[in-house]
Amino acid sequence: MAVQTMKDLFLHGIQDVYYAEKRIVETIPKIAKAVDSKKLSEALEHHLEETRGQIKRLEKVFENCGEKAKGVECPAIDGIIKESDEIIKETKDKQVLTAALLAGAQAVEHYEISRYGTLCEWAKLLDDDDSYKLLSETLAEEKAADKKLTDIAQKDVNRKAA
Amino acid sequence: MAVQTMKDLFLHGIQDVYYAEKRIVETIPKIAKAVDSKKLSEALEHHLEETRGQIKRLEKVFENCGEKAKGVECPAIDGIIKESDEIIKETKDKQVLTAALLAGAQAVEHYEISRYGTLCEWAKLLDDDDSYKLLSETLAEEKAADKKLTDIAQKDVNRKAA
Numbered sequence: 249m250a251v252q253t254m255k256d257l258f259l260h261g262i263q264d265v266y267y268a269e270k271r272i273v274e275t276i277p278k279i280a281k282a283v284d285s286k287k288l289s290e291a292l293e294h295h296l297e298e299t300r301g302q303i304k305r306l307e308k309v310f311e312n313c314g315e316k317a318k319g320v321e322c323p324a325i326d327g328i329i330k331e332s333d334e335i336i337k338e339t340k341d342k343q344v345l346t347a348a349l350l351a352g353a354q355a356v357e358h359y360e361i362s363r364y365g366t367l368c369e370w371a372k373l374l375d376d377d378d379s380y381k382l383l384s385e386t387l388a389e390e391k392a393a394d395k396k397l398t399d400i401a402q403k404d405v406n407r408k409a410a
Numbered sequence: 411m412a413v414q415t416m417k418d419l420f421l422h423g424i425q426d427v428y429y430a431e432k433r434i435v436e437t438i439p440k441i442a443k444a445v446d447s448k449k450l451s452e453a454l455e456h457h458l459e460e461t462r463g464q465i466k467r468l469e470k471v472f473e474n475c476g477e478k479a480k481g482v483e484c485p486a487i488d489g490i491i492k493e494s495d496e497i498i499k500e501t502k503d504k505q506v507l508t509a510a511l512l513a514g515a516q517a518v519e520h521y522e523i524s525r526y527g528t529l530c531e532w533a534k535l536l537d538d539d540d541s542y543k544l545l546s547e548t549l550a551e552e553k554a555a556d557k558k559l560t561d562i563a564q565k566d567v568n569r570k571a572a
Contacts, residue, residue, distance in 0.1 A: 249499050250500060250501075250502060251497070251501040251503075251506060251507075251510070252501075252502055252503055252571050253503065253506060254506055254509065254568075254571050257501070257506050257509060257510055257571075260497075260500075261513070264493075274522070285512065288540060295533070322489075322493070323488070323489035323490075323492040323493055323496075324486065324489040324490040324492075324493050324517060325489070326485070326489055327484075327485035327487070327488055327489025327490070328485075328486040328489070328521075330485040331426075331484070331485055331486050334485075335413070335422075338412060338413050338422075339412075339413040339414075339419070340412060340413070340414055341413075341415065344413060344414070344415060344418070344419050345413075346415055347416065347419060347532075348413070348419055349546070351423070351525075351528040354524045354527070355486060355521060355524045355525065358520040358523055358524035359490075359517060359520060359521065359526070360519060361520055362513075362516045362517045362519070362520035362556075363513075363517065365516070365560070366513040366516060366563075369563060369564065369568055370509075370568070373568050373571075373572045374572070384415075388417075394524075398527070401528075402529060402531065403547040404522055406416075406531055406532070406535050407535070409416050409419075410416050410534075410535045410536070
């Protein structure tokens with residue numbers, strides 16, 4: 249896809265996070281199963297539901313752009329998920345693995361915080377108020393999910409792994 | 411590398427960001443050259459200097475661990491950088507490309523914010539006060555770099571690209 253205008257770039261960004269969210273939906277159940285913390289697996293399952301809602305929001309943003317929803321390959325999310333797959337293979341201790349996977353989930357959240365933060369700015373610039381509103385809702389959810397993970401790391405997972 | 415303890419996991423994390431910082435040092439000059447914003451290229455060059463200092467800090471952390479400094483492949487940073495390489499090929503308009511590369515730089519910063527945030531927590535847990543201090547300094551620099559990029563996006567780059 250050749251990118252000429254900010255509208256093209258915005259669409260490319262939406263396709264990137266659409267692909268990322270779909271990969272995240274596939275990945276969360278595997279991670280929730282591998283961790284040894286009830287709080288963390290509950291938080292992950294809650295975020296799985298949120299992610300499904302975020303995909304629906306992106307589909308509305310595609311509609312606002314007059315485009316069909318479709319993803320483009322996102323090597324960044326593929327790389328972040330690959331690191332978690334590798335750590336599952338390398339880590340024998342269950343509590344240490346749980347700390348590692350929690351950290352991987354925070355890397356995912358931060359990738360999304362950065363991309364949705366940018367997409368909100370670009371939607372504003374394109375005067376697409378409805379997309380801005382939808383993307384801002386998702387951005388707030390990603391920030392809250394990251395905070396919750398920090399809280400679980402500090403109060404539960406890291407202490408048990410030490 | 412088999413990971414058994416939090417110390418192993420901490421070391422693995424340090425090797426991951428060490429590799430990432432080295433890739434960032436290689437990549438920044440290319441990005442600084444491709445962008446069409448004096449403010450942005452200056453900010454990137456400033457961050458290149460900071461990154462060199464961050465590598466030196468990591469080398470001290472390796473010393474604190476009694477280990478030789480070495481990187482392990484980090485598919486996450488490779489993926490984020492690959493996205494910027496692709497966008498350079500796909501984007502013809504210089505101002506639009508600048509907005510895209512600024513967003514890519516923020517994705518890099520957020521990856522680092524997440525990893526250094528985690529490494530600070532783990533250093534605390536391992537009672538490694540000196541490493542905690544070193545990693546906290548870098549974390550503060552990454553957060554400041556991200557804020558500066560947001561500022562340049564809002565006041566300069568995005569407006570010109572629209």
